Amino acid sequence: xxxxxxxxxxxAIAVCVSLAVPAFAAAKPTITMSGSxxxxxxxxxxxxxxxxxxxxxxxxxxxxxxxxxxxxDVAAGRVTIGNASRDxxxxxxxxxxxxxxxxDAVCIVTNSSNPLPGIDEAGVQAIFGGSVRTWSSVPGSSAxxxxxxxxxTPASGTQDAFQKIFLSSxxxxxxxxxxxxxxxxxxxxKSDPNGIGYVSLAFTGGLHTxxxxxxxxxxxxxxxxxxxGQRNLYMVTRGPAQGAAKAWLKWITTSSAAAAVINxxxxxxx
Amino acid sequence: MKTRGLKLAQQRxxxxxxxxxxxxxxxxxxxxLIAFMIVFVFAKAWPSFAxxxxxxxxxxxxxxxQLEEIFASPGDPAAYNYTLHAWPLLYATALITGCxxxxxxxxxxxxxxxxxxxxPAWIASVLQPVIRLLAAVPSVIYGxxxxxxxxxxxxxxxxxxxxxxxxxxxxxxxxxxILVGILVLTVMITPIMxxxxxxxxxxxxxxxxxxxxxxxxxxxxxxxxxxxxAARPAIVAAAILAxxxxxxxxxxxxxxxxxxxxxxxxLDGVTFFFEPAKTFASSIVDGAEGLSVEPFGQTMxxxxxxxxxxxxxxxxxxxxxxxxxxxxxxxxx
Numbered sequence: 350x351x352x353x354x355x356x357x358x359x360x361a362i363a364v365c366v367s368l369a370v371p372a373f374a375a376a377k378p379t380i381t382m383s384g385s386x387x388x389x390x391x392x393x394x395x396x397x398x399x400x401x402x403x404x405x406x407x408x409x410x411x412x413x414x415x416x417x418x419x420x421x422d423v424a425a426g427r428v429t430i431g432n433a434s435r436d437x438x439x440x441x442x443x444x445x446x447x448x449x450x451x452x453d454a455v456c457i458v459t460n461s462s463n464p465l466p467g468i469d470e471a472g473v474q475a476i477f478g479g480s481v482r483t484w485s486s487v488p489g490s491s492a493x494x495x496x497x498x499x500x501x502t503p504a505s506g507t508q509d510a511f512q513k514i515f516l517s518s519x520x521x522x523x524x525x526x527x528x529x530x531x532x533x534x535x536x537x538x539k540s541d542p543n544g545i546g547y548v549s550l551a552f553t554g555g556l557h558t559x560x561x562x563x564x565x566x567x568x569x570x571x572x573x574x575x576x577x578g579q580r581n582l583y584m585v586t587r588g589p590a591q592g593a594a595k596a597w598l599k600w601i602t603t604s605s606a607a608a609a610v611i612n613x614x615x616x617x618x619x
Numbered sequence: 620m621k622t623r624g625l626k627l628a629q630q631r632x633x634x635x636x637x638x639x640x641x642x643x644x645x646x647x648x649x650x651x652l653i654a655f656m657i658v659f660v661f662a663k664a665w666p667s668f669a670x671x672x673x674x675x676x677x678x679x680x681x682x683x684x685q686l687e688e689i690f691a692s693p694g695d696p697a698a699y700n701y702t703l704h705a706w707p708l709l710y711a712t713a714l715i716t717g718c719x720x721x722x723x724x725x726x727x728x729x730x731x732x733x734x735x736x737x738x739p740a741w742i743a744s745v746l747q748p749v750i751r752l753l754a755a756v757p758s759v760i761y762g763x764x765x766x767x768x769x770x771x772x773x774x775x776x777x778x779x780x781x782x783x784x785x786x787x788x789x790x791x792x793x794x795x796x797i798l799v800g801i802l803v804l805t806v807m808i809t810p811i812m813x814x815x816x817x818x819x820x821x822x823x824x825x826x827x828x829x830x831x832x833x834x835x836x837x838x839x840x841x842x843x844x845x846x847x848x849a850a851r852p853a854i855v856a857a858a859i860l861a862x863x864x865x866x867x868x869x870x871x872x873x874x875x876x877x878x879x880x881x882x883x884x885x886l887d888g889v890t891f892f893f894e895p896a897k898t899f900a901s902s903i904v905d906g907a908e909g910l911s912v913e914p915f916g917q918t919m920x921x922x923x924x925x926x927x928x929x930x931x932x933x934x935x936x937x938x939x940x941x942x943x944x945x946x947x948x949x950x951x952x
Binding site for chain 1: 681683684686687690691766767770771774775780783784787788789790791792793794795873874877878879881895904905906909912
């Protein structure tokens with residue numbers, strides 16, 4: 350999530366600084382991570398918490414670069430953990446273990462003056478694929494006129510997730526307005542009565558979130574697994590995690606402290 | 620005593636030499652840096668140009684789709700996808716920059732004439748610092764005002780639903796448009812042009828315009844025919860500076876001009892101005908997230924290379940225009 354990058358960067362720097370000070374304890378194991386920019390803010394928050402909990406028992410190094418970078422890095426052994434915000438693909442290198450750490454919900458949003466009662470997969474594909482361009486042909490819509498679809502730039506991870514979860518093989522309407530961040534999509538839909546877009550759950554303030562396949566996009570529904578529009582966040586290891594990385598992944602997936610960190614903006618698995 | 624005096628002189632010489640060496644080193648470091656930057660950008664950009672040839676600059680296909688495919692290239696370097704026909708970006712960059720600079724030139728000449736000749740002293744003394752302040756406002760602030768005020772206003776009140784429907788399957792008119800981009804960009808670059816033009820008009824010798832006035836010409840005409848002519852090299856310099864700023868403007872245009880690669884069609888009439896577009900600079904900003912994907916990053920460097928060439932060409936054109944216009948000024952030939 351781009352909006353969080355300054356925060357993530359600050360956190361990463363904080364992590365680095367907090368590690369540089371007790372650097373003389375050379376025997377400490379180091380966990381290096383690279384990859385998804387969507388996972389990075391979560392990873393750095395978790396790392397900070399983990400350090401205070403376990404008494405600075407490890408060193409962390411967190412890099413970004415995108416899910417694919419993380420996966421190829423970990424496959425080549427350049428990092429301990431590759432962060433990924435997409436599911437495993439058949440073309441991924443063999444021998445990787447995708448450790449699921451959290452869920453992230455992607456919500457379809459409209460202007461609050463147009464409280465669309467619901468939408469199904471075909472509806473999403475028609476609207477974002479560009480085959481339906483007027484609100485009058487969308488059942489349940491109270492808006493009139495053309496649909497203003499707001500999407501993300503192709504390089505965005507959220508765009509990637511949206512494509513896979515909601516659109517499958519349908520291509521995004523090339524005339525749709527491309528925005529560089531969740532926040533800009535939120536702002537655009539907020540100020541446009543004919544707007545529709547998709548954002549991460551944390552960015553739905555001031556907007557109408559459209560129930561997808563009859564399930565409202567809320568943290569609770571995402572947590573119960575009923576809401577279909579969610580993606581998984583992973584920490585990928587080469588083979589099963591070992592040593593310090595194993596303890597760290599175990600802490601993320603089992604401890605209540607980690608769950609509290611995750612549940613601020615994401616959905617924990619336990 | 621004598622030897623001591625000599626020593627002091629020698630020391631002074633050495634200090635001078637040291638300063639000379641240091642300053643010279645700094646100057647050459649800047650040159651080296653520029654040379655290194657150009658080489659670096661072009662080396663990075665080369666695969667994108669090499670794969671497309673001259674078609675890189677031509678039209679064909681949809682740039683949004685092409686960028687998406689470049690981004691989705693497979694991991695194998697031999698199978699990298701580079702196909703790009705960047706005409707819509709080139710066209711949008713030229714269109715938005717050209718229109719904004721043309722508008723700003725007219726507005727700035729008129730306001731500079733007002734400040735220099737017609738404004739009461741107290742207004743002029745307030746206007747000048749305000750103009751200089753405006754010239755220093757960061758562009759992202761203009762972008763925020765554009766996206767919070769102008770874009771919704773145009774989208775909801777100015778663009779009619781008939782206009783939206785007329786092009787609905789081609790492009791979406793939601794308010795972010797070349798018109799808003801040009802307007803905000805004009806507001807951004809006008810202050811610096813006014814400031815330069817005011818200084819230039821002030822430096823025109825008083826007796827030149829007085830001579831014109833003595834021939835019975837009114838104040839406006841004297842200023843227009845004598846003052847503005849004499850100030851032409853400065854106006855050109857101001858326009859060049861403004862063009863450079865407009866060319867490089869990324870964040871603001873990415874926010875208000877739609878950020879979707881599209882070549883607005885003049886045949887659409889008024890709707891033309893409501894169509895979105897994407898410039899090279901804003902493409903780089905929008906694509907920053909994908910830089911780690913090698914072919915995508917190289918494509919971004921190709922955009923940067925085009926911008927570098929344009930600005931180099933711009934400074935050359937400016938130098939040439941100023942040289943050609945030297946005959947209108949008091950500057951030594």
